[in-house]
Every structure is written in C-alpha cells, then in structure tokens.
Amino acid sequence: MPALQFVHQLVFYTRRLTRVALTRGHSPLWLSPVVGWPLIQRAGKKYRIDLPVLHENDLEEQFVRGFGPGGQATNKTSNCVVLKHIPTGVVVKCHQTRSVELNRKRAREIMREKLDVIYKGEDSELLKIKEESRIRKQEKRRKVNENLQKKRLFKETLSASKQGEDNR
Amino acid sequence: MNGILKLVINQLRRGITKQETLVTLPCRAAGGAVAPPADCSVTVEEAVSLWTQHFLQHGVSEPLSSSHYIIAHVLGKKTLESVERRRLRETLTDKERECVWKLCSKRLTRMPVQYVIEEWDFRDLTLKMRPPVFIPRPETEELVSLVLEHLQSEQVMKARGKAAVHCLEIGCGSGAISLSLLHSVPQLKGIALDQSQEAVCLTKENASRLGLQDRLEVRKLDIMKDAALIVRDYGPVDVLVSNPPYLFTEDMASLEAEILKFEDHSALDGGLDGMSVISQILALAPQLLTNEGRLYLEVDPRHPPLLQWLVEEQTEGLHYLGTSCDLTTRPRFCVLQRSG
Numbered sequence: 001m002p003a004l005q006f007v008h009q010l011v012f013y014t015r016r017l018t019r020v021a022l023t024r025g026h027s028p029l030w031l032s033p034v035v036g037w038p039l040i041q042r043a044g045k046k047y048r049i050d051l052p053v054l055h056e057n058d059l060e061e062q063f064v065r066g067f068g069p070g071g072q073a074t075n076k077t078s079n080c081v082v083l084k085h086i087p088t089g090v091v092v093k094c095h096q097t098r099s100v101e102l103n104r105k106r107a108r109e110i111m112r113e114k115l116d117v118i119y120k121g122e123d124s125e126l127l128k129i130k131e132e133s134r135i136r137k138q139e140k141r142r143k144v145n146e147n148l149q150k151k152r153l154f155k156e157t158l159s160a161s162k163q164g165e166d167n168r
Numbered sequence: 169m170n171g172i173l174k175l176v177i178n179q180l181r182r183g184i185t186k187q188e189t190l191v192t193l194p195c196r197a198a199g200g201a202v203a204p205p206a207d208c209s210v211t212v213e214e215a216v217s218l219w220t221q222h223f224l225q226h227g228v229s230e231p232l233s234s235s236h237y238i239i240a241h242v243l244g245k246k247t248l249e250s251v252e253r254r255r256l257r258e259t260l261t262d263k264e265r266e267c268v269w270k271l272c273s274k275r276l277t278r279m280p281v282q283y284v285i286e287e288w289d290f291r292d293l294t295l296k297m298r299p300p301v302f303i304p305r306p307e308t309e310e311l312v313s314l315v316l317e318h319l320q321s322e323q324v325m326k327a328r329g330k331a332a333v334h335c336l337e338i339g340c341g342s343g344a345i346s347l348s349l350l351h352s353v354p355q356l357k358g359i360a361l362d363q364s365q366e367a368v369c370l371t372k373e374n375a376s377r378l379g380l381q382d383r384l385e386v387r388k389l390d391i392m393k394d395a396a397l398i399v400r401d402y403g404p405v406d407v408l409v410s411n412p413p414y415l416f417t418e419d420m421a422s423l424e425a426e427i428l429k430f431e432d433h434s435a436l437d438g439g440l441d442g443m444s445v446i447s448q449i450l451a452l453a454p455q456l457l458t459n460e461g462r463l464y465l466e467v468d469p470r471h472p473p474l475l476q477w478l479v480e481e482q483t484e485g486l487h488y489l490g491t492s493c494d495l496t497t498r499p500r501f502c503v504l505q506r507s508g
Binding site: 073095098101 | 229237246281282289290292309310313411415427436468494495500
C-alpha cells in the first residue's frame with residue numbers, strides 16, 4: 001500500500017539540547033542551537049521582554065530523521081519542529097516557515113507565550129493585552145453611544161423649539 | 169478525461185475517495201505533464217488532495233508536503249498554513265488551476281520542489297533556485313549559526329571594532345552561506361567561489377536580489393585547479409567556510425531520484441572517501457587564513473575523526489578546535505583554527 005510506505009521509512013528522533021563542547025585546550029564552548037537571532041525583536045511588541053526566559057537545557061526537540069547519512073545525501077522539504085518543555089510538559093509544534101532554523105526560533109517564541117499563560121494565569125502578558133483591548137473596545141462603544149445620545153437630544157430640542165415657533 | 173475528473177471531484181465532495189477511480193486520472197503526456205481539467209473547477213483543498221494522491225500513486229517522495237508547498241506558492245504564500253482557512257474552500261481561478269497543474273506535473277518527474285517553484289528559504293532569506301545548482305540543505309543553516317556565533321561573539325566584536333571582517337566561501341552554490349552571513353553581519357565582506365558557471369550566476373543573482381552585491385565578490389574558480397591563484401588573490405581571510413562535495417562516490421548511485429536526476433553531481437561527489445575537496449581545503453587553509461582565523465566545514469558524519477587525524481599529524485599551522493553535531497545528532501561540522 002503506497003500510502004503508508006513513506007511514513008514507515010521515517011524515524012523520529014528526540015534530542016536533548018546539549019551540544020558537543022569544543023575541546024583541545026580551549027574552555028568548553030557551548031553552542032546554543034539557534035544563534036544570530038536578537039533575543040528581543042526591536043520591532044516586535046514590548047510584551048515579549050516580559051515573557052519567561054527559556055532555558056535550552058529544559059527543552060527537547062524532535063525532528064523527523066530518515067535513514068542514511070542525511071546532509072547532502074537527502075533533499076527533504078519537511079522541517080516540522082516539535083519542542084517539548086520538560087519541566088511543564090508543554091509541547092509546541094511548528095511548521096510555519098520553510099526554514100528549519102526559523103521554525104525552531106518560532107517554536108521557542110510560542111513556547112514562551114504558552115508558559116507565560118501557565119505561570120502567570122490571569123497576570124500573564126497575553127491575557128493582559130486581551131483585557132486591555134477589551135477595555136479599549138468597551139470605552140469606544142460607550143463614547144459612541146454617548147455621542148448618539150447627545151445627537152438625539154439635540155435633534156429633539158431642535159424640533160421642540162421649532163414646534164414652539166410654529167405654534168405662535 | 170474531464171468526465172472522469174468530475175466524477176472524482178464529486179466523490180471527494182461526498183467524502184468518498186476510490187483508489188480505482190484515481191488511477192484513471194488524465195493520462196500523462198511526454199515528460200510527465202498532466203493536462204488540467206478545462207471546464208472543471210476545483211477548490212484549493214480538492215487540488216491538494218488530488219495531487220497528494222497522484223504523487224502517492226506515482227511513488228513521488230513527500231507527496232503531502234510537495235502538494236502543500238506547490239499549491240501555496242501558486243496562491244502567493246510560502247506554506248499552506250499561511251493561506252486563510254476560508255480560501256482553502258474556495259475554487260482556484262482558471263489561471264491558478266493551470267499553474268498548479270503545470271507545476272505539479274513537473275514534480276511528477278521527481279523534480280525537487282525547490283526547482284519546481286524556483287525558490288526556497290534559507291534561514292531568513294528567500295533564494296532563487298535553478299537546476300542543476302545544489303539546493304541548500306537544512307543542516308547548513310546550522311553551519312551558518314556556528315559561524316555567526318563566532319563572528320557576533322563579544323570577543324570578536326571587541327577586537328574588530330568597526331573594521332571589516334573578511335570571509336571566503338569555497339563552493340558557494342546558490343550563495344546561501346555567504347549571503348546569510350553578509351545579511352547578519354553588516355561589517356562582513358565576502359568572496360564566494362564555485363567551479364560551476366551556473367552556480368556563480370545564481371549566486372550573483374541572489375546577491376543582487378538581496379542588495380548584497382556590493383559586499384560579495386563572486387568568481388568562477390576551482391579550488392582543485394586554481395589553488396595558487398586563489399591564495400594569491402584572496403588570502404588571508406578571517407573566516408573560511410565551506411559545504412564542499414563530501415559524499416562517497418560509492419554512495420552516489422543510491423541517491424534519490426530528486427538528487428540524481430536534477431542536481432549537479434560535482435557538488436556532491438567527494439571522491440572515494442568523500443575527502444578529495446576537504447583535503448585540498450585543509451592543505452590550503454594555513455595560507456588562506458589570518459592568524460587565529462577559523463575554518464568551518466560541513467562534512468559527512470564519518471569524516472570528523474579523519475579530519476582531526478589529518479590536521480594533527482600532517483598539517484602545520486592548523487589545529488582542530490572541535491566537532492559539532494547537527495539537528496539529528498550526527499557529527500556534521502568541523503571547526504579549525506589557524507595557529508602561528
């Protein structure tokens with residue numbers, strides 16, 4: 001049955017995020033998996049600064065790994081990243097982009113948002129923003145209604161005074 | 169032909185898919201082209217389902233993702249996830265339908281998705297792709313991360329101040345590595361070499377598209393044949409980087425059709441032990457690097473111990489800093505340093 005063949009050929013591999021340290025007389029250089037990215041996006045929302053810090057040692061990444069040596073020997077376009085936060089058990093799956101490094105970065109951002117909601121509950125940044133947005137909308141609605149009321153009152157006053165004039 | 173397709177689509181709408189009916193889909197013209205249904209409308213979802221089945225039937229690898237990427241591309245998106253849920257249930261325009269059929273037919277010939285849609289992403293860059301120039305692999309994104317970690321480290325930033333940093337790439341292909349580095353390190357100036365004219369052209373094209381052409385010199389040069397010229401004109405640099413052909417010749421024959429039929433074999437075949445180009449780079453590195461300059465290589469998982477031995481026993485002026493693993497925990501990257 002061709003439908004399931006390609007699934008059986010894939011092996012899922014889970015990896016703790018500890019890299020091989022560079023040795024030979026130099027102090028061990030721990031290579032974090034996703035580098036070259038600014039931790040806080042300058043153009044992004046302010047709230048990201050307040051999100052919980054993610055420790056790479058608490059994370060487990062899962063990748064689809066085929067048989068054979070990989071690298072130049074394969075050309076796979078599937079780059080889904082599954083990230084698990086060991087202490088809480090939260091799992092994030094990301095295949096939003098065509099780049100595996102971007103998916104890993106994005107998975108971590110989503111993880112930080114999820115953890116924020118879990119840790120802070122009502123006080124979480126996401127919920128704060130939602131609440132702020134709700135209050136703003138409420139305020140807007142109130143102002144609109146107020147203005148409508150004022151207009152109605154003005155029209156009534158206008159027509160009442162006109163009537164009065166006509167009656168004279 | 170159209171009648172059969174209508175039947176299939178009606179069955180899909182009713183939630184029934186019959187394998188037998190799909191077998192009698194429009195027959196292939198020469199070269200694997202499949203004619204689109206002329207008077208039959210399909211929704212995005214239906215097209216995805218149809219082509220996934222079609223790819224499966226014909227043994228095309230990654231049938232679902234192939235279908236997703238190609239159809240998303242026709243709709244102007246990079247992934248199907250980026251397409252609005254509502255759009256998925258809407259019909260394709262005639263133009264879109266024709267395009268989907270044309271591109272998916274190419275995929276039927278085992279052409280890699282990246283060549284079908286003529287582009288692919290590498291880290292945060294979108295690059296043009298064209299056969300037979302080697303398609304960047306996801307592992308190589310990590311190679312760039314390693315180099316960036318070094319270039320952006322406090323130590324290096326302090327030492328350099330505002331002075332330019334120079335890097336040289338051997339075997340640039342589509343320009344993925346050099347362009348990623350240039351994009352992330354403003355004071356970096358790069359030289360990219362490749363023995364293939366097509367690769368040189370594509371790298372130049374990608375550099376222009378990204379506005380990086382002023383900081384990247386691209387030359388058609390062969391590290392095996394033009395070594396003396398390269399050392400004379402381009403050494404020494406702060407960083408030497410390469411994803412050289414590193415496959416073992418004996419492994420070439422068992423490569424998947426996507427690679428064998430469409431990619432440049434000279435970008436893959438590293439000789440008997442996969443070390444022919446790597447050895448040459450190691451031999452030239454002491455002359456190409458500044459003192460304490462670094463060499464970053466992507467290799468086959470069997471190579472790191474060989475490299476370490478070669479460097480320790482036979483190469484003066486170079487020492488082995490360490491090996492780093494890729495996402496699948498295979499030893500993949502070798503880092504070396506020029507020593508006085």
